[in-house]
Amino acid sequence: MEETREVLLSTMEMGEADRLTIEAGLQGRQLMEAAGQSIARIILEKLNPGRTLVLCGPGNNGGDGFVVARALKENGWPVTVTLMGTKDRLKGDARLMADLWDGEIQPLAEEGLGDYDIIVDGLFGAGLDRPLEGALLDIVRAANDSNARKVAIDVPSGLSGDSGLVLGGCLEADLTVTFFRRKPGHLLYPGKALCGDLYVTDIGISGRVLDEIGAQTWLNSPAVWGELFPVPSPAGHKYSRGHSVVVSGDLAHTGASRLAAGAALRIGSGLVSVACAPEAVPAHAAQLTAVMIRSYQSPEQFADYLADHRLNAWCIGPANGVTNETRNRVLAILAAGKQAVLDADAITVFRDRPEELFAAIGSDDRKNMSREVVLTPHAGEFGRLFPDLMEGTYGFDRLKGARTAAERSGAVLLLKGPDTVVVSPDGRAVIMDDAPADLATAGSGDVLSGLVTGLLAQGMPAFEAASAAVWLHAEAARVFGAGLTAEDISPSLPTVLEKLREKLH
């Protein structure tokens, strides 16, 4: 299974892969040769021959650069090499590769950067440990301003492979070649945009090292959660497929809960109810058919619904209002030991006392060990519960922030964005790649919450349910295409579900 799901390696884990491979008998210089040759192959395949400038930094990323320079020159390309610092300061394999370069080595400089058709960026890769500054920053900017096609080795210089954040400044690549496995920074924004087209090459590291490394981050795909995806059993009935409840807003704010409820039903929750105050009943009744309506007049009546064990997965927050009532309902749902999805106002309402929410999420563990909670914030809502986690030196590190938040809160964290991250309190994480931008539309988040709720109702564990919901949401949007509104997402799901079932069986 480890090989079918795509592992994303942190720079530290990649170093570990490197070390384990060398321990197993391959030499570092062989890895570097393979890395450089694989980049040259891609350049030869994708780009037209032209005047090529290779920028080499002081570490092994620069060493790769020397290999690329040699390989392109052997193919008859005119190649210029510039080096940061002097050759005698290079160490190990990088020094060896610099010695194998039989051309001139010029000092790294801003001048003349505009004179090339292709710039190969071998300044910094996994070893970037501080922001680009001064002359280096000027050089990177001049490269960005030039008309050359820019090829980054491993990561564009200035980009953190772990977070996708920029340290000071960053090369804007047209094409990036990385080795063995992608890194989170290749998928997380702004990193994804700065990489251009990404290629992953085989440099002789065996997939077997992954078992030893035990990485906890994957690309979000059915390979991660497919085995736990609920498929209706022929012997089953609607009562065995769970009962989702979505808490509605007041009369003027009922639409969000209907979007969520419709999604929960579509994803296979056997029964779905909307819970609302009596005055909102007519608005719902005019529009709902398969979804049931449960009205409550008082907190006691709300508690009566919670006491019904068949109503097993609850979604609260969308257009619910930032009010004491919302807060009390969230606490009641959590105290009742329900599988719960907390979204929007159900998150915001705890901004002044996040610890109260975290305690409520964790307080139930003796009564009902199996209950799980999913928080589905966008970055703004995330900042209300976890303001300290937004304040990194280089910006908001979404993966690290979500990991800490999941651990702190005890909930599965689904951090929405163009690169939605889902993290379990035990540290497992998935990153969504290539979600259609059309999903940034009103109500889209309500649908997503409903999908998670519907999967929880069917007994899918929370990390897998949240991950699957994010993936299905994106695929449904892709199927629909341009002009998407939130109402279109659920109707587009059957095509996606059909394909998924074929893949799973």
Ligand SMILES: NC(=O)C1=CN([C@@H]2O[C@H](COP(=O)(O)OP(=O)(O)OC[C@H]3O[C@@H](n4cnc5c(N)ncnc54)[C@H](O)[C@@H]3O)[C@@H](O)[C@H]2O)[C@@H](O)CC1
């Ligand atoms: N790990 C692996 O499996 C392999 C790694 N290879 C290459 O090796 C690279 C990593 O090499 P290194 O660990 O030597 O690191 P890098 O070559 O990325 O950079 C490290 C050097 O840059 C300096 N530096 C870092 N940030 C700086 C900044 N902002 N301003 C000025 N100087 C800065 C450091 O002091 C150090 O001298 C990878 O990105 C990849 O290109 C490949 O050769 C193939 C195999």
Ligand SMILES: [K+]
């Ligand atoms: K680079």
